[in-house]
Amino acid sequence: MSLLAVTDLTVTFGRGRGRSTLAVDGLSFSLDEGETVGIVGESGCGKSVTALAILGLLPRRRVTVDGSVVFDGRELLGASEAELRRVRGREIAMVFQDPMTSLNPVLTIGRQITEVLERHFGTNKTDARTEAVRLLQQVGIPDAARRVQEYPHQLSGGMRQRAMIAIALACQPKLLIADEPTTALDVTIQAQILELLRELVVESNTALVLITHDLGVVAGLCETVFVLYAGRLVEAAPRHDLFARARHPYTAGLLASVPRLDLPKGEPLHPIKGSPRDTIPWAEGCAFAPRCPREVPPCRTGPPPLGPAGDEWWHQVRCVNPVPVVSPTPSSTEPPS
Amino acid sequence: MTAPAPLLDVRGLQVHFPITEGVVIERRVGAVRAVDGVDLSVAKGETLGLVGESGCGKTTVGRAVLRLIPTTAGTVEFDGEDITSLGGERMRRLRRRMQMIFQDPYASLDPRQSVGAILAEPFRTHGLATKGTSMEARVRELLDVVGLPANAASRYPHEFSGGQRQRVGIARALALNPDLIIADEPVSALDVSIQAQIVNLLEDLQERFGLTYVVIAHDLAVVRHISDRVAVMYLGRIAEVAPAQDLYDHPLHPYTVALLSAIPIPDPEVEEARERIILAGDLPSPADPPSGCRFHTRCPFRQPTRCHDEVPELRELRPGHTVACHWAEKLEGLRP
Numbered sequence: 001m002s003l004l005a006v007t008d009l010t011v012t013f014g015r016g017r018g019r020s021t022l023a024v025d026g027l028s029f030s031l032d033e034g035e036t037v038g039i040v041g042e043s044g045c046g047k048s049v050t051a052l053a054i055l056g057l058l059p060r061r062r063v064t065v066d067g068s069v070v071f072d073g074r075e076l077l078g079a080s081e082a083e084l085r086r087v088r089g090r091e092i093a094m095v096f097q098d099p100m101t102s103l104n105p106v107l108t109i110g111r112q113i114t115e116v117l118e119r120h121f122g123t124n125k126t127d128a129r130t131e132a133v134r135l136l137q138q139v140g141i142p143d144a145a146r147r148v149q150e151y152p153h154q155l156s157g158g159m160r161q162r163a164m165i166a167i168a169l170a171c172q173p174k175l176l177i178a179d180e181p182t183t184a185l186d187v188t189i190q191a192q193i194l195e196l197l198r199e200l201v202v203e204s205n206t207a208l209v210l211i212t213h214d215l216g217v218v219a220g221l222c223e224t225v226f227v228l229y230a231g232r233l234v235e236a237a238p239r240h241d242l243f244a245r246a247r248h249p250y251t252a253g254l255l256a257s258v259p260r261l262d263l264p265k266g267e268p269l270h271p272i273k274g275s276p277r278d279t280i281p282w283a284e285g286c287a288f289a290p291r292c293p294r295e296v297p298p299c300r301t302g303p304p305p306l307g308p309a310g311d312e313w314w315h316q317v318r319c320v321n322p323v324p325v326v327s328p329t330p331s332s333t334e335p336p337s
Numbered sequence: 338m339t340a341p342a343p344l345l346d347v348r349g350l351q352v353h354f355p356i357t358e359g360v361v362i363e364r365r366v367g368a369v370r371a372v373d374g375v376d377l378s379v380a381k382g383e384t385l386g387l388v389g390e391s392g393c394g395k396t397t398v399g400r401a402v403l404r405l406i407p408t409t410a411g412t413v414e415f416d417g418e419d420i421t422s423l424g425g426e427r428m429r430r431l432r433r434r435m436q437m438i439f440q441d442p443y444a445s446l447d448p449r450q451s452v453g454a455i456l457a458e459p460f461r462t463h464g465l466a467t468k469g470t471s472m473e474a475r476v477r478e479l480l481d482v483v484g485l486p487a488n489a490a491s492r493y494p495h496e497f498s499g500g501q502r503q504r505v506g507i508a509r510a511l512a513l514n515p516d517l518i519i520a521d522e523p524v525s526a527l528d529v530s531i532q533a534q535i536v537n538l539l540e541d542l543q544e545r546f547g548l549t550y551v552v553i554a555h556d557l558a559v560v561r562h563i564s565d566r567v568a569v570m571y572l573g574r575i576a577e578v579a580p581a582q583d584l585y586d587h588p589l590h591p592y593t594v595a596l597l598s599a600i601p602i603p604d605p606e607v608e609e610a611r612e613r614i615i616l617a618g619d620l621p622s623p624a625d626p627p628s629g630c631r632f633h634t635r636c637p638f639r640q641p642t643r644c645h646d647e648v649p650e651l652r653e654l655r656p657g658h659t660v661a662c663h664w665a666e667k668l669e670g671l672r673p
Contacts, residue, residue, distance in 0.1 A: 042529060186555065187555065188390060188596060191599035192615055216601030260558060261561065261602060262604070276528055
C-alpha cells in the first residue's frame with residue numbers, strides 16, 4: 001500500500017455568478033514510504049493548489065475539492081478539522097516557498113519549533129527546547145543555541161529556510177511537501193538546501209514531494225517526476241526516463257527552452273510559442289494544443305487519455321502524438337519496482 | 338581581434354550608501370559598500386554578462402552606469418566622454434543613447450497608460466514627439482519589432498501576459514534607437530517556457546540594430562548563452578572576467594567554480610556524476626566586508642594569512658581572462 005494515494009483530485013475555484021475555474025483537473029498519483037517525487041509545472045498549472053488540497057488548507061468558501069486523498073490508509077478529504085490537525089505537522093509537514101512570510105515574525109525560531117513538539121507530543125518546555133537546538137544543528141544552523149532565541153528577521157534567507165525545514169522535521173513526519181523551497185534563494189544557498197533535503201530524505205526515510213518549476217532541481221533529487229499542465233498530469237516517469245526520453249511535447253519543449261551549462265555555448269534555444277494563458281478547456285481537447293508544435297487534428301476532438309508511452313507502462317503520457325524516442329538507449333532497462 | 342575603443346568604460350567605480358542614525362540629527366555611522374572598486378569595459382556591439390548573487394552589487398553597477406544613482410568615486414566613460422559629472426541637458430541628451438530593461442514587467446509599466454502611450458513617452462520626454470500619424474507609425478513599428486500585434490497599442494499592461502509585458506518594456510527601451518541597453522534580470526520573472534522567447538528576441542534585436550548589451554542576471558546558464566564576455570561579482574567587487582565559454586571551461590576563481598557547480602542541470606546522469614562544491618555560510622554584509630579577499634570567509638581553498646591580509650588585484654592569466662585570486666594558478670591544477 002502506498003503512503004499517499006491521490007485519486008482524481010479536482011479543485012474548482014468559484015468566481016461568483018456561476019463562473020468557476022478548474023485549478024486541478026482529475027489528478028492522480030501516489031508515492032511510497034521514503035520515495036521522492038517531483039511535481040513540475042509553470043505558474044498556474046495547479047501544483048501549489050495540489051499541495052494545499054492534500055493538507056486541507058484551501059479555504060472552504062467558494063472552493064470545491066473532489067476526489068480522494070488517502071494517506072497511510074486514512075481518507076483526508078472530508079476529514080474533520082481535529083483529525084487534520086493531528087496529521088498536519090506531525091505526519092505530513094510542509095515547507096513553503098517564502099520563509100519570510102510563512103514564519104511567524106513575532107515568535108522566536110525556538111518557540112516555533114517547541115510549539116509543534118508541545119502540541120503534538122506534549123513535550124515539556126525544557127525537553128522541547130533541547131530538541132529545538134538539536135534540530136537547528138541538524139539542519140546546519142551554526143551557533144544553534146543562540147539562534148534558537150532569535151526572530152525570523154534576524155536570520156538570512158537561507159537560514160530562515162533551514163529553520164522552516166527544522167520546524168517541518170520536528171515531529172519526524174512520514175511525508176514532507178516542499179513547495180518551491182529554493183526559488184527565493186541564491187544558487188549557492190539553493191545548493192546547500194537541496195543537499196540538506198537530499199541527506200534528510202536518505203537518513204530519515206521521509207517521503208518527499210518537491211514542487212518546483214525548475215527541471216534542474218528535480219533532476220538531481222526526485223526518483224519520479226510528474227509534469228503538470230493546466231491542472232492535469234501530462235507526463236509521469238522515473239527521472240532517468242523523463243529526462244532522457246521526454247515524450248510529451250510540453251516536457252520536451254521545456255527541456256529544449258532552457259540553456260544548459262554542460263553543453264557547448266551557441267546552441268540555439270527553442271522556446272515554446274505562446275504563453276501558459278493560451279489554453280483550451282481539457283473537455284474540448286488537449287490544453288497544450290494551441291502552443292504545441294506537434295498538433296494534429298485529433299488533438300482538438302476531445303480530452304487526450306493518459307496512457308503508457310509505448311511498451312513502458314511506467315512512463316505515462318497524455319498525448320495523441322507523442323514525441324518519438326530519439327535515442328533508443330534507455331538509461332534504465334529494468335522497470336522500477 | 339583588434340580592440341576598438343570601448344563604448345562603455347568604467348574605472349574604479351564605487352557606490353556607497355550611507356548608514357545613518359538619529360531621527361532629528363542624522364549622523365553617519367557607516368556605509369554599505371555596495372560597489373567598491375569595479376572596472377569594466379564593453380566594446381560596441383558586445384554583450385557583457387554581469388553575474389553574482391543577491392547583494393553583490395550587480396544592479397547597483399547598472400544603475401550607477403546610467404547615472405540613476407550617484408556614484409561615490411570612479412569614472413564612467415560612454416563613447417569616450419566622461420559622464421560621471423555631466424549635468425543637466427547634456428546628460429539628458431546622452432540618456433537617449435543608453436536605456437534600461439527592468440526585471441519585473443508587472444512593476445515597470447504604468448498600469449494607467451495604454452501601451453501606445455507608454456511607447457510614445459520616450460519621444461515626448463526628449464521633445465521628439467510628432468503629431469498624428471507618424472508617431473502612430475513609429476509605435477506600430479516598435480510593436481512589430483518586438484513581435485506584438487499592432488492593436489496592442491490601444492490596450493493596457495494588465496491585458497498582457499508576463500512575456501508580452503516584457504516585450505513592451507523592450508520596445509520602450511528601443512524607442513529612441515539607443516546604442517547601449519542595460520538589461521537587469523530581463524527574464525528571471527518569467528515562466529520557463531517564455532524565457533527562451535525573450536532571450537531569442539534580445540539576440541535578434543542586437544543583430545538587427547547593432548546594440549550593445551550589459552545583461553545583469555543571476556542565472557549563469559542564461560548569461561553564458563547570451564553574453565560574449567562575463568564578469569562575476571562578489572560583494573561589490575569583480576572576482577573574474579572572461580570570454581563566456583572560457584569562463585565556463587576554465588573558471589579560475591574559487592567563487593566562480595562554486596557558483597557553476599551549484600547550478601542544477603536538467604539531466605540526472607550529469608547531476609549524479611557532478612562534483613559539487615557546497616559553499617558554507619551566507620554572503621557577508623557589504624556594510625562590513627571581510628578584509629583581504631572578500632571571499633576568504635567562504636572559500637574552500639583559503640590559504641593562511643595572504644587571503645586574509647591582502648586584497649587580490651585582477652590579473653590576466655589567460656587571453657582576455659582576468660581573475661582576482663592570489664592562488665588562481667595553483668588552484669587550476671587542483672580541480673578536475
